Amino acid sequence: MRAARFDAATGELAVRDVPVPQPGPGEVLVRVAACGICQSDLSQLDGHIRPRLPEITPGHEAAGVVAALGAGVRNRQLGDRVVIAAGKECGECPECLLGGGTDRCEDLQVLAFHYDGAWAEYVLTSAVSLVDVPESVPLEHAAVLADAVSTPYGALDTAQLRPAESVGVWGLGGIGTHLVQLARICGASPIIALDPLESARERAIGLGADFALDPGDPDVAARIAEITGGRGLRAAFDCVGRSTTFTQADAALGHRGRLVLVGISPDRLAVGPEIHFVRNRHTVIGHTGYRMRHLEDLVELTDRGRLDVSGSVSAVLPLDEVAEGIRRLREHEGDPIRILLRP
Structure with a gap:
């Protein structure tokens, strides 16, 4: 072969x-x-x-x-x-x-x-x-489910996301794009997508993001605060894994906010001033992969037409x-x- x-x-x-x-x-x-x-x-x-x-x-x-x-x-x-x-x-x-x-x-x-x-x-x-995989689902679509969709679906589970919780997604490649799509299905609100590429931001809006921001914009922190009514994000997903995105995502969290690390890079990460991290009761969780039931769920959602x-x-x-x-x-x-x- x-x-x-x-x-x-x-x-x-x-x-x-x-x-x-x-x-x-x-x-x-x-x-x-x-x-x-x-x-x-x-x-x-x-x-x-x-x-x-x-x-x-x-x-x-x-x-x-x-x-x-x-x-x-x-x-x-x-x-x-x-x-x-x-x-x-x-x-x-x-x-x-x-x-x-x-x-x-x-x-x-x-x-x-x-x-x-x-x-x-x-x-x-x-x-x-x-x-x-049922006949209704093309095998090409099933292949995408095997990681590019199931890993972010598992990340939502890791974050214990609930409906109406505010979400930020840093990085809108394969993982981040699907995370936006799945967060919408799970009822997150508002969903803020962040990526330096304008085309990626436009795509995220089409897939369910309420707002799409450029993380390089000097006013991005103020915009997130404005969108969330000053409360900050309940859940942030770093699909890039760089020290810069980690720092920005952590700073955007509100009280008891959860930051889930999904992206992979060789960067060393630091949580910053201990008093800020502890006082605000932030949680940082590493996430990789998914469980069998996640993949089974996604095949079901695709078969039923809930996930495209x-x-x-x-x-x-x-x-x-x-x-x-x-x-x-x-x-x-x-x-x-x-x-x-x-x-």
């Missing part, structure tokens, strides 16, 4: 022929229909996320069709349309030994980081890491053009939400 392989020592990414993996006990082989290119993939390629293997196939946002079953798999059939959850339990931590499974594992093994991902014609995964991710597919490229897809994402060409690969 054709697969994109990343060499951690040389930093080279090349598409080449490799053997089709064979499913072991409890595993399933999926014929990949589409797989997204995510910012965290770029973080691994750039060395910001340490590769766990000397050579690996990237790609963790995938959907496809079941092509082969390993021994003992009873809950899957050949031809099932599925979206792949981007992780599996380690099987060794205390939670796993107690039967906690993927949702409670303390050392979750992540697709495309701990084991081979889906920038390939086929991908191997655990049978319990799959969610059925058709506008999230910015381009679909053949696997051999993976370098072009990476370039477009790096350079923000066309302000993409998600660029997909079709092996």
Whole structure:
């Protein structure tokens, strides 16, 4: 099969022929229909996320069709349309030994980081890491759900967001754009979207943001205070992960406000004066990934027409053009939400 392989020592990414993996006990082989290119993939390629293997196939946002079953798999059939959850339990931590499974594992093994991902014609995964995709949902849309939508949906859960709570979203790429969309579905009010790109701000308004601001505007703090009636934000989501966005988001929080860190960067973060942080009872929470039920919820919402991710597919490229897809994402060409690969 054709697969994109990343060499951690040389930093080279090349598409080449490799053997089709064979499913072991409890595993399933999926014929990949589409797989997204995510910012965290770029973080691994750039060395910001340490590769766990000397050579690996990237790609963790995938959907496809079941092509082969390993021994003992009873809950899957050949031809099932599925979206792949981007992780599996380690099987060794205390939670796993107690039967906690993927949702409670303390050392979750992540697709495309701990084991081979889906920038390939086929991908191997655990049978319990799959969610059925109904015929009403295109597999390209299901692939987007696998991280670009499920991670921000999980972040809303982490923030324990309630209806009518004010929300700020810093960074309107794939994660931030969907966070705005989901916050609207969950009843947040008002929703303030922040990004230096005017096109990204306009898109956020179209997807449910009440206000869209430029974080580089010197009056942005005053505008947030004005919009929230001087109370500040109840929940802020930093989808960029830089020290500048962290500081700005924390400063915009009101009393008992929660700041959820979703974006990834090598920056060191500091909470500032301790008296400000403690007196205002701010909470900073790190968030990554999602639970199986989050992915199941999103498939349900998409199937019912409550969630529309058709506008999230910015381009679909053949696997051999993976370098072009990476370039477009790096350079923000066309302000993409998600660029997909079709092996």
